[in-house]
Amino acid sequence: xxxxxxxxxxxxxxxxxxxxxxxxxxxxxxxxISTVEFNHSGELLxxxxxxxxxxxxxxxQETKGQPHSRGEYNVYSTFQxxxxxxxxxxxxxxxxxxxxxxxxxxxxxxxxxxxxxxxxIKLWKISERDKRPEGxxxxxEDGRYRDPSTVTxxxxxxxxxxxxxxxxxxxxxxxxxxxxxxxxxxVNSDYETYLSADDLRINLWHLEITxxxxxxxxxKPANMEELTEVITAAEFHPNQxxxxxxxxxxxxxxxxxxxxxxxxxxxxxxxxEPEDPSNRSFFSEIISSISDVKFxxxxxxxxxxxxxxxxIWDLNMENRPVETYQVHEYLRSKLCSLYENDxxxxxxxCCWNGNDSVVMTGSYNNFFRMFERGHRRDLTLEASxxxxxxxAVLKPRKVxxxxxxxxxxxxxxxxxxxxxxxxxxxxxxxxxxxxATTNNLYIFQDKMN
Amino acid sequence: xxxxxxxxxxxxxxxxxxxxxxxxRGGLRLHRSLLLTxxxxxxxxxxxxxxxxxxxxxxxxxxxxDPQQCPAEEAMETSGGRAETAVSVQEQPASRRESRDDKExxxxxxxxxxxxxxxxxxxxxxxxxPSKRARMDPSEERLPTRSGPGGCRGxxxxxxxxxxxxxxxxx
Numbered sequence: 001x002x003x004x005x006x007x008x009x010x011x012x013x014x015x016x017x018x019x020x021x022x023x024x025x026x027x028x029x030x031x032x033i034s035t036v037e038f039n040h041s042g043e044l045l046x047x048x049x050x051x052x053x054x055x056x057x058x059x060x061q062e063t064k065g066q067p068h069s070r071g072e073y074n075v076y077s078t079f080q081x082x083x084x085x086x087x088x089x090x091x092x093x094x095x096x097x098x099x100x101x102x103x104x105x106x107x108x109x110x111x112x113x114x115x116x117x118x119x120x121i122k123l124w125k126i127s128e129r130d131k132r133p134e135g136x137x138x139x140x141e142d143g144r145y146r147d148p149s150t151v152t153x154x155x156x157x158x159x160x161x162x163x164x165x166x167x168x169x170x171x172x173x174x175x176x177x178x179x180x181x182x183x184x185x186x187v188n189s190d191y192e193t194y195l196s197a198d199d200l201r202i203n204l205w206h207l208e209i210t211x212x213x214x215x216x217x218x219x220k221p222a223n224m225e226e227l228t229e230v231i232t233a234a235e236f237h238p239n240q241x242x243x244x245x246x247x248x249x250x251x252x253x254x255x256x257x258x259x260x261x262x263x264x265x266x267x268x269x270x271x272x273e274p275e276d277p278s279n280r281s282f283f284s285e286i287i288s289s290i291s292d293v294k295f296x297x298x299x300x301x302x303x304x305x306x307x308x309x310x311x312i313w314d315l316n317m318e319n320r321p322v323e324t325y326q327v328h329e330y331l332r333s334k335l336c337s338l339y340e341n342d343x344x345x346x347x348x349x350c351c352w353n354g355n356d357s358v359v360m361t362g363s364y365n366n367f368f369r370m371f372e373r374g375h376r377r378d379l380t381l382e383a384s385x386x387x388x389x390x391x392a393v394l395k396p397r398k399v400x401x402x403x404x405x406x407x408x409x410x411x412x413x414x415x416x417x418x419x420x421x422x423x424x425x426x427x428x429x430x431x432x433x434x435x436a437t438t439n440n441l442y443i444f445q446d447k448m449n
Numbered sequence: 450x451x452x453x454x455x456x457x458x459x460x461x462x463x464x465x466x467x468x469x470x471x472x473x474r475g476g477l478r479l480h481r482s483l484l485l486t487x488x489x490x491x492x493x494x495x496x497x498x499x500x501x502x503x504x505x506x507x508x509x510x511x512x513x514x515d516p517q518q519c520p521a522e523e524a525m526e527t528s529g530g531r532a533e534t535a536v537s538v539q540e541q542p543a544s545r546r547e548s549r550d551d552k553e554x555x556x557x558x559x560x561x562x563x564x565x566x567x568x569x570x571x572x573x574x575x576x577x578x579p580s581k582r583a584r585m586d587p588s589e590e591r592l593p594t595r596s597g598p599g600g601c602r603g604x605x606x607x608x609x610x611x612x613x614x615x616x617x618x619x620x
Binding site for chain 1: 455476480481483484491495
């Protein structure tokens, strides 16, 4: 049963629901969460980590005993998706870190997802087994073969119930198609094809065919000395199967129509906002690089995330975004330090809520931000163990940019830049959000009365 | 002078980051290398123009035109060079792009590209970077000729004559 999405970020009171992962302050690198994704119904929530593992949580059915909260998410399946590999030709190690997970829409009892590391995409089938055959004639129950001479009667094996077992098996491996590091995968609305994008190329795959892919975008210059930009993210349109967008390190977004030509090097639309010359600095190029691009569910808008802001673009207007939200403008004067400690290279993602009225993205100090589009309101919340009591309402946070710090405000200099929220996801229908800190996954939901 | 001091600091850090990214797990990140190269180039330009503005009539520093091409060249070359040899081996048999120009094998210094020797070890270390590798025979320190007359200069002299090309070619 789904509950109607309430209006806006500020009408909603966000409450802590669950936290997953070790409480340890000493974070093992393999446990660092690298991607978070709800499936199409929101019943399943997948995370990928630096160690190449995928953990899937399933929402429990709502119980009559607890009408005031939605079902909890519990571990459903855990499997090792990718292993570290070695490219002998280039003498390079290929990291097992899961860069992206994308769910396929459900067609039958099994669930399917695509997971990718830097070089290889895999299609995983997750299926349930709750019965097993028993009563074989030639085998014992433990699987050992019986001596045929001891078989005196025949019986028909029957299926008997067993404890639920969730199996994950790799059904397809899509390899050897990317020279550079894969940053995005996106399933097409035709549910037959998907794209994978690396720094310089985008390939189109058929889900059933692993030994070939079609290159649809190639921005590699003939001379690498002339390279000025790379592809940073790509996504298919949610309902136009011929349309895709890709963002660049220069802050531009290109919309391509696959009907126009086999190779979509010429864009159909180019979205770019001229830079404000008063903001020019050494680091302008770095902070204008787009780290994520996401279409709205209705397909009319797209959202981009660069280092300091979130921009919403109307697909019909290329010369500037229709909305711009400052995520942490107070960092603009700190860019030099953020460059020194490498934080300026952090790639934040962004996401839409179910009805495209609110957008969300992460920040530092385990803060995450929501922007309510119609009412131009914003909210800052924190994912922390301190505010982790069941159903505790999260208190809005505020950063003091300068001047006198009010009570309950945090000064910019006190922010912990090691605590960053890069990955967030919003349930497709309900006000349930998953927010990943370094190695913990927080689940928050709206307060239900 | 504050501008040039900051520019110098940004440059030094960019070089250091580019250098240390060689040992990063997962290989060279093209996006990060590109951004660092762009920062390095604009910081260097600002540094030179700040220095030139402060100097007397006689302009100091290396010829601007030449090293301007170098950072992106060298960085992209080293990041792309190895990739190109790999891709020609890994190319999909039924790729749609077979009939097009083979971008993979097009290279200005073909022989250099096909070489699998690591150029990095041959570059002498700039004195402001921590020494991480043993120095090789000086006769192996030649860089590709494309970098022009300024590129193969030794690392003596002030930061004003910073041979960016050599430092980046370290990876």
